[in-house]
Amino acid sequence: xxxxxxxxxxxxxxxxxxxxxxxxxxxxxxxxxxxxxxxxxxxxxxxxxxxxxxxxxxxxxxxxxxxxxxxxxxxxxxxxxxxxxxxxxxxxxxxxxxxxxxxxxxxxxxxxxxxxxxxxxxxxxxxxxxxxxxxxxxxxxxxxxxxxxxxxxxxxxxxxxxxxxxxxxxxxxxxxxxxxxxxxxxxxxxxxxxxxxxxxxxxxxxxxxxxxxxxxxxxxxxxxxxxxxxxxxxxxxxxxxxxxxxxxxxxxxxxxxxxxxxxxxxxxxxxxxxxxxxxxxxxxxxxxxxxxxxxxxxxxxxxxxxxxxxxxxxxxxxxxxxxxxxxxxxxxxxxxxxxxxxxxxxxxxxxxxxxxxxxxxxxxxxxxxxxxxxxxxxxxxxxxxxxxxxxxxxxxxxxxxxxxxxxxxxxxxxxxxxxxxxxxxxxxxxxxxxxxxxxxxxxxxxxxxxxxxxxxxxxxxxxxxxxxxxxxxxxxxxxxxxxxxxxxxxxxxxxxxxxxxxxxxxxxxxxxxxxxxxxxxxxxx
Ligand SMILES: *[C@@H]1O[C@H](CO)[C@@H](O)[C@H](O)[C@H]1NC(C)=O
Ligand SMILES: *[C@@H]1O[C@H](CO)[C@@H](O)[C@H](O)[C@H]1NC(C)=O
Ligand SMILES: *[C@@H]1O[C@H](CO)[C@@H](O)[C@H](O)[C@H]1NC(C)=O
Numbered sequence: 001x002x003x004x005x006x007x008x009x010x011x012x013x014x015x016x017x018x019x020x021x022x023x024x025x026x027x028x029x030x031x032x033x034x035x036x037x038x039x040x041x042x043x044x045x046x047x048x049x050x051x052x053x054x055x056x057x058x059x060x061x062x063x064x065x066x067x068x069x070x071x072x073x074x075x076x077x078x079x080x081x082x083x084x085x086x087x088x089x090x091x092x093x094x095x096x097x098x099x100x101x102x103x104x105x106x107x108x109x110x111x112x113x114x115x116x117x118x119x120x121x122x123x124x125x126x127x128x129x130x131x132x133x134x135x136x137x138x139x140x141x142x143x144x145x146x147x148x149x150x151x152x153x154x155x156x157x158x159x160x161x162x163x164x165x166x167x168x169x170x171x172x173x174x175x176x177x178x179x180x181x182x183x184x185x186x187x188x189x190x191x192x193x194x195x196x197x198x199x200x201x202x203x204x205x206x207x208x209x210x211x212x213x214x215x216x217x218x219x220x221x222x223x224x225x226x227x228x229x230x231x232x233x234x235x236x237x238x239x240x241x242x243x244x245x246x247x248x249x250x251x252x253x254x255x256x257x258x259x260x261x262x263x264x265x266x267x268x269x270x271x272x273x274x275x276x277x278x279x280x281x282x283x284x285x286x287x288x289x290x291x292x293x294x295x296x297x298x299x300x301x302x303x304x305x306x307x308x309x310x311x312x313x314x315x316x317x318x319x320x321x322x323x324x325x326x327x328x329x330x331x332x333x334x335x336x337x338x339x340x341x342x343x344x345x346x347x348x349x350x351x352x353x354x355x356x357x358x359x360x361x362x363x364x365x366x367x368x369x370x371x372x373x374x375x376x377x378x379x380x381x382x383x384x385x386x387x388x389x390x391x392x393x394x395x396x397x398x399x400x401x402x403x404x405x406x407x408x409x410x411x412x413x414x415x416x417x418x419x420x421x422x423x424x425x426x427x428x429x430x431x432x433x434x435x436x437x438x439x440x441x442x443x444x445x446x447x448x449x450x451x452x453x454x455x456x457x458x459x460x461x462x463x464x465x466x467x468x469x470x471x472x473x474x475x476x477x478x479x480x481x482x483x484x485x486x487x488x489x490x491x492x493x494x495x496x497x498x499x500x501x502x503x504x505x506x507x508x509x510x511x512x513x514x515x516x517x518x519x520x521x522x523x524x525x
Contacts, residue, residue, distance in 0.1 A: 067158065074220045101228060190241065202376050
């Protein structure tokens with residue numbers, strides 16, 4: 001940490017030079033004449049063509065004499081860091097910053113909108129997220145340097161020229177991120193802007209930065225293009241919170257600046273000549289967030305428990321969930337008094353249903369971000385309590401549970417076709433929840449197979465064996481021997497056979513008969 005700080009200081013001179021060059025970036029607020037208000041979508045909702053356009057436009061901003069347009073964004077983030085992390089401007093400053101970047105991408109290709117990364121969906125095994133695919137953001141670094149994907153050969157120039165850095169914090173894995181339920185309870189509990197900002201910024205926002213390592217864990221984090229999608233999701237959470245309960249929180253901005261002054265809508269978002277009040281409404285900035293509903297088919301799984309199926313469905317359906325009460329109780333509980341934590345290690349990948357809690361954020365990262373360490377530890381405790389409460393609910397399967405995740409399912413399904421013993425072990429682990437979960441898994445496999453044969457480019461190949469794996473049609477077993485990869489049809493029929501044998505549930509028409517309120521009908525919601 002000390003060495004890094006020294007490097008930051010040493011690079012200050014360069015930084016100032018670049019900032020002057022960046023003056024063309026620091027314009028005034030939008031003329032507010034949106035041709036139309038356009039959707040930012042989750043990156044999994046984009047076609048391959050749209051994902052490629054996004055990547056190509058970023059690469060174009062990275063080209064040319066140094067400092068490139070891209071370098072200028074990184075230097076602005078660095079220069080503005082003191083008031084934009086750990087203080088009121090965290091949300092509005094990053095909102096404006098992203099919008100400026102988006103407009104630059106649109107000058108290259110007008111069709112582009114920044115996609116967001118709903119990492120709650122990936123929270124239980126973030127390294128399996130297709131965001132790390134070779135044709136998108138690339139995977140983990142080798143010796144700290146990203147070598148796969150479109151940015152594998154790129155050398156960011158700021159603060160000094162080097163490779164794009166990424167170092168997963170658990171070796172080839174990433175520690176768990178915040179689950180949809182945790183985000184949900186944060187939003188529902190936050191009655192002030194201050195609380196919403198504090199609880200979202202740390203730990204949920206912070207763990208993505210610190211776990212990815214490399215550039216992301218520094219104040220020049222925009223060097224990693226994942227930054228934009230991560231912060232688009234953070235912006236979405238603020239947007240969702242603003243509009244909760246008919247916009248009850250819309251104009252709330254009751255927080256503090258780093259000079260202890262109370263935050264005001266007239267505060268300037270330095271170095272931009274824009275006021276906080278100018279960016280309160282995403283629609284005035286010409287965009288909105290389209291909900292991400294990843295688990296359409298297995299919605300049935302949770303139909304009896306209120307129907308929550310994704311972060312966005314939880315938002316849309318409001319206080320009808322029976323789990324909300326439990327969550328609130330967990331939130332209010334004294335963590336120290338709860339000796340019953342059902343703790344899943346955050347790097348465990350064998351548990352398919354129960355949730356993991358994020359590990360505590362590194363103190364160095366907290367200090368760099370002006371965080372009150374005592375306060376963050378208290379919030380981390382409460383969030384662990386929420387996970388604990390969820391794990392003790394008999395019939396609830398989180399939308400983030402590994403058993404409902406594309407990437408994890410693919411790994412699992414292919415293992416099943418090789419190892420019948422695996423399913424038995426899985427059943428022993430998850431007990432009564434497995435039947436629902438398996439039925440949902442099966443339906444999703446079918447959906448995936450259908451959509452990928454209909455639209456070859458519409459769904460992205462998930463990373464199967466984790467970062468660095470190739471998308472070739474063979475897999476390497478633990479013995480190192482190449483085996484043919486089972487086709488979707490083989491996976492599905494193997495799944496079908498095993499699920500039916502295990503549960504006695506008929507799956508021939510795609511509807512588990514023993515779970516009355518579940519099935520495809522419910523998926524239409
Ligand atoms: C940090 O947070 C704790 C607990 O919320 C509080 O008691 C303490 O005063 C805070 N410290 C600072 C320096 O703000
Ligand atoms: C699908 O991808 C292939 C290669 O990646 C490309 O040649 C083809 O044009 C794409 N099709 C569509 C419909 O985008
Ligand atoms: C996939 O498998 C087929 C035969 O099973 C083989 O001919 C082909 O080269 C393989 N493709 C790749 C990319 O490995």
